[in-house]
Amino acid sequence: MQNSRQNPxxxxxxxxxxxxxxxxxxxSESGQLLASCYQCGNCTAGCxxxxxxxxxxxxxxxxxxxxHRERALSCRSIWLCATCQACTTRCPNNIDVARVMDVLRHMxxxxxxxxxxxxxxxxxxxxxxxxxxxxxxxxxxxxxxxIKSGKPLQDAGLxxxxxxxxxxxxxxxxxxxxxxxxxxxxFERFYARKKQGGGE
Amino acid sequence: MRIGVMVCHxxxxxxxxxxxxxxxxxxxxxxxxxxxxxxxxxxxxxGQKSIEQVITDMKLDGVVVASCxxxxxxxxxxxxVERAGLNRYMFEMANIREHVAWISLDRRRNTEKATDxxxxxxxxxxxxxxxxxxxxxxxxxxxxxxxxxxxxQAALDCADGGLxxxxxxxxxxxxGIMSKLDKTFPTIDCSVCVLGPKMxxxxxxxxxxxxxxxxxxxxxxxxxxxxxxxxxxxxxVDWTKCTGCGACLEKCPSKKVPDSFNENVSFCxxxxxxxxxxxxxxxxxxxxxxxxxxxxxxxxxxxxxxADAIDYTMxxxxxTEKVGAIIAATGLDLFDHTKCGxxxxxxxxxxxxxxAYERMLSxxxxxxxxxxxxxxGKEPKTVVFxxxxxxxxxxxxxxxxxxxxxxxxxxxxxxxxxxxxDSKAYVFYMDIRANGKGYEEFVRRAQEEYAVEYVRxxxxxxxxxxxxxxPQLLVRGADTLLGTQVExxxxxxxxxxxxxxxxxxxxxxEKLRISYDHYGFFLEGHPKLKPVETNTAGVYLAGCxxxxxxxxxxxxxxSAAAGxxxxxxSKDKLESDPQIAMVTGNRCIGxxxxxxxxxxxxxxxxxxxxxxxxxxxxxxxxxxxxxCSVTCPVRAIQLQHFTDSQLLAExxxxxxxxxxxxx
Numbered sequence: 125m126q127n128s129r130q131n132p133x134x135x136x137x138x139x140x141x142x143x144x145x146x147x148x149x150x151x152s153e154s155g156q157l158l159a160s161c162y163q164c165g166n167c168t169a170g171c172x173x174x175x176x177x178x179x180x181x182x183x184x185x186x187x188x189x190x191x192h193r194e195r196a197l198s199c200r201s202i203w204l205c206a207t208c209q210a211c212t213t214r215c216p217n218n219i220d221v222a223r224v225m226d227v228l229r230h231m232x233x234x235x236x237x238x239x240x241x242x243x244x245x246x247x248x249x250x251x252x253x254x255x256x257x258x259x260x261x262x263x264x265x266x267x268x269x270x271i272k273s274g275k276p277l278q279d280a281g282l283x284x285x286x287x288x289x290x291x292x293x294x295x296x297x298x299x300x301x302x303x304x305x306x307x308x309x310x311f312e313r314f315y316a317r318k319k320q321g322g323g324e
Numbered sequence: 325m326r327i328g329v330m331v332c333h334x335x336x337x338x339x340x341x342x343x344x345x346x347x348x349x350x351x352x353x354x355x356x357x358x359x360x361x362x363x364x365x366x367x368x369x370x371g372q373k374s375i376e377q378v379i380t381d382m383k384l385d386g387v388v389v390a391s392c393x394x395x396x397x398x399x400x401x402x403x404x405v406e407r408a409g410l411n412r413y414m415f416e417m418a419n420i421r422e423h424v425a426w427i428s429l430d431r432r433r434n435t436e437k438a439t440d441x442x443x444x445x446x447x448x449x450x451x452x453x454x455x456x457x458x459x460x461x462x463x464x465x466x467x468x469x470x471x472x473x474x475x476x477q478a479a480l481d482c483a484d485g486g487l488x489x490x491x492x493x494x495x496x497x498x499x500g501i502m503s504k505l506d507k508t509f510p511t512i513d514c515s516v517c518v519l520g521p522k523m524x525x526x527x528x529x530x531x532x533x534x535x536x537x538x539x540x541x542x543x544x545x546x547x548x549x550x551x552x553x554x555x556x557x558x559x560x561v562d563w564t565k566c567t568g569c570g571a572c573l574e575k576c577p578s579k580k581v582p583d584s585f586n587e588n589v590s591f592c593x594x595x596x597x598x599x600x601x602x603x604x605x606x607x608x609x610x611x612x613x614x615x616x617x618x619x620x621x622x623x624x625x626x627x628x629x630x631a632d633a634i635d636y637t638m639x640x641x642x643x644t645e646k647v648g649a650i651i652a653a654t655g656l657d658l659f660d661h662t663k664c665g666x667x668x669x670x671x672x673x674x675x676x677x678x679x680a681y682e683r684m685l686s687x688x689x690x691x692x693x694x695x696x697x698x699x700x701g702k703e704p705k706t707v708v709f710x711x712x713x714x715x716x717x718x719x720x721x722x723x724x725x726x727x728x729x730x731x732x733x734x735x736x737x738x739x740x741x742x743x744x745x746d747s748k749a750y751v752f753y754m755d756i757r758a759n760g761k762g763y764e765e766f767v768r769r770a771q772e773e774y775a776v777e778y779v780r781x782x783x784x785x786x787x788x789x790x791x792x793x794x795p796q797l798l799v800r801g802a803d804t805l806l807g808t809q810v811e812x813x814x815x816x817x818x819x820x821x822x823x824x825x826x827x828x829x830x831x832x833x834e835k836l837r838i839s840y841d842h843y844g845f846f847l848e849g850h851p852k853l854k855p856v857e858t859n860t861a862g863v864y865l866a867g868c869x870x871x872x873x874x875x876x877x878x879x880x881x882x883s884a885a886a887g888x889x890x891x892x893x894s895k896d897k898l899e900s901d902p903q904i905a906m907v908t909g910n911r912c913i914g915x916x917x918x919x920x921x922x923x924x925x926x927x928x929x930x931x932x933x934x935x936x937x938x939x940x941x942x943x944x945x946x947x948x949x950x951x952c953s954v955t956c957p958v959r960a961i962q963l964q965h966f967t968d969s970q971l972l973a974e975x976x977x978x979x980x981x982x983x984x985x986x987x
Contacts, residue, residue, distance in 0.1 A: 160718070164754045165802030169809060170666075170784030180807050214666070214784055216717040 142191040150188050154227040160217040161185045167211030167221045177201035181211055197232040203240035245272045255311045258304030261296035328359040328384045332366035332391035338425040343435040350439045354446045358382055367397045372404040379408035388445045390418040411454030416445040447977035451970045455902035460944055462548035462898050463648035466889050469540055472500020474867025474882040475653035476522050481886030483531040490645045492554055493536045497602035499523055500655050506686040509735040510766035520601050527603040543835045546945045547862030548648045548898045558638040559608030565633035568605035572625035581613040587680040590690030595625045600688055649862045649889045654829055656868035659714025659821040668786045673698040674797055675817045685739050695743050697816045704815030707740050708799045709733045710783050711753040715822030726822035727872035730757045733820045734767045737776040749776045750812055752783050752801050780805045786817055823872035836863050846870050856885040864888050903965040904946035911960035912938045918952035918961050
């Protein structure tokens with residue numbers, strides 16, 4: 125943002141705000157031709173979560189087109205996106221919008237943005253559970269999430285219904301044979317590569 | 325031989341990056357070159373005068389001009405040398421602008437390449453022979469394919485200009501899409517009221533032969549002398565007897581035939597006259613629905629016809645028409661709205677196309693001008709229009725703008741408010757394209773005077789829901805200006821379907837030997853300067869077969885095409901281009917490869933007295949493409965002005981230059 129004394133009207137200086145490296149990175153990581161978006165709004169029109177977004181998805185696309193890195197990576201919308209791909213399906217220009225949102229999530233996390241801490245807590249807990257058990261242990265994940273998110277009783281009401289329908293087990297049901305070890309090896313390989321500086 | 329060379333500066337276009345004086349100096353050393361100079365603008369009047377002067381003064385036999393592309397000024401310079409008494413083919417052009425000056429800034433190497441090109445042109449010219457065009461008679465008749473407003477306009481202009489016109493229309497009556505419209509933008513004129521007089525003129529014009537229910541089957545020949553085979557499908561009604569009284573329509577028992585003129589909004593009878601103003605106003609039987617044909621017995625229409633015109637045994641008729649020129653005006657088809665599943669087209673009866681809505685608005689339409697939604701016949705109070713359905717959509721392979729949907733949507737929204745004053749009309753749009761005369765003002769009127777709500781954004785989905793007064797359709801879309809999702813409970817949804825090339829356009833293009841694009845639209849000769857010509861001499865374009873366009877543009881293009889045809893056929897004889905293939909009889913071995921490979925059917929095999937076969941070129945049909953010449957195994961067939969010896973002379977000139985520079 126520009127100094128308000130230099131720019132009392134706080135207009136957006138398009139040239140100064142444009143981060144070309146960011147534009148190029150999003151384009152190459154997503155493999156999408158971002159210039160082909162003509163802002164018809166069909167992604168927002170079909171979006172299932174736009175009511176909770178701080179920036180509707182077509183405007184996220186606009187921020188990326190203009191290269192406004194900070195606003196794009198710090199918005200909540202990219203964390204609330206459910207990757208349902210309605211936007212991708214609807215896009216008249218064949219842009220994989222959900223993929224762009226995914227790329228932005230990765231970039232935001234690398235850049236240390238976590239505007240939705242609970243989403244981060246949940247995904248971290250989910251991965252930790254998979255790493256430990258070879259597949260997710262729902263009851264354990266729910267317990268960890270409940271404690272770490274600081275709202276221990278938020279999902280407790282769902283427990284009895286899920287239990288009665290056999291959706292929740294008290295003990296982890298780990299994969300048989302080599303399955304657990306193989307999943308664990310994936311995580312090891314990933315952390316080893318990350319230590320070497322290979323990124324996420 | 326005495327050759328003169330003129331190197332053009334083209335102002336700074338060439339001289340900025342080519343040393344034209346050095347090129348001229350080098351040219352003086354080339355064999356047979358007796359004169360070489362440079363000129364600021366060779367194409368200017370003084371430039372041409374000096375070419376003529378030099379030819380006379382220096383007694384030249386040929387001239388090379390090194391300047392721009394032959395596409396620009398070859399004809400200019402050919403005329404100049406002709407004025408000075410030379411044959412126009414004793415002229416060669418070296419393109420040192422588009423091929424040299426405009427593509428590189430390296431002055432030294434540009435000058436070298438320009439010199440090479442001049443050397444090649446001189447070497448070719450040394451092998452040139454004078455060629456003479458032959459003239460042939462022309463048919464002073466024109467064939468117009470398609471009887472929409474473009475075809476009608478072209479037919480009238482040509483006929484009024486003194487040509488005999490053959491108008492072929494696939495449907496039963498002429499008028500095309502325009503005859504289906506209720507009103508036209510931006511004046512809200514009654515469409516069929518303004519088109520009607522023109523259709524009547526076509527029907528009554530002594531110079532116009534009308535073939536409806538007809539299709540072009542085959543086209544042969546060439547500019548000035550086309551021969552066209554037209555299949556006239558039988559209407560099973562003798563149109564010389566039929567008076568169009570309509571008695572058969574009243575009595576026909578097969579009343580549940582989808583009425584294609586009314587966009588299948590309603591039904592018609594198996595024997596039908598599509599609309600009251602139809603030209604020709606004659607009945608025709610649809611054998612797919614007629615009980616006489618499907619069940620083998622009925623015969624009601626035959627019994628009631630007071631003119632005794634019905635004849636179930638009639639057969640298709642094939643007629644041959646000889647014409648000098650052809651205008652393609654085959655119009656358009658509409659995008660199939662059922663491909664957009666998210667809008668529910670084809671699934672929900674109250675999601676209809678714009679043309680179906682147009683029929684509903686029309687006083688002569690299936691609802692007599694009352695807007696009734698198809699599901700329950702109720703008058704809709706909220707109508708939502710969705711723009712760009714099948715336009716500007718790469719995912720549907722329709723990336724182009726259909727040109728006039730913005731305008732007819734504004735018109736239909738205005739008419740909705742006009743018909744139902746307590747209704748509300750919404751238009752979902754991406755951009756409003758209103759670039760014709762009075763168009764922007766018209767769209768503003770829709771918003772300001774008629775309070776049509778324009779919402780900037782696309783619609784994601786349409787689905788049924790229960791409303792306070794019966795079932796409704798929920799339209800969910802985006803308002804990108806608000807940056808939110810929006811939804812509207814609608815009684816009727818109208819899809820502004822885009823334009824597609826007419827079905828069968830590709831196969832007609834192949835018959836006419838004209839090019840068409842990926843979407844089936846016919847290609848004009850040049851996007852700027854030949855908008856009504858095609859690359860096939862004598863074939864012209866009018867209307868939406870070339871690209872989506874509105875009525876005034878279609879009419880203008882039709883008149884332009886008619887003007888082109890009138891000027892072409894104003895001459896009694898046409899000149900044929902002498903740059904065509906020629907067979908050296910005693911070399912030809914009669915293998916027939918050239919005949920098989922010729923894309924224009926210009927080569928015939930002829931039996932000689934000793935029983936052997938020889939290829940023969942039909943001079944007026946040959947387009948000079950040269951395919952035969954490269955196919956011939958014994959070099960017996962040569963393209964005049966581009967013979968092997970001429971081309972090899974150029975190649976040798978170029979290779980000699982390379983030898984010299986590499987030494």
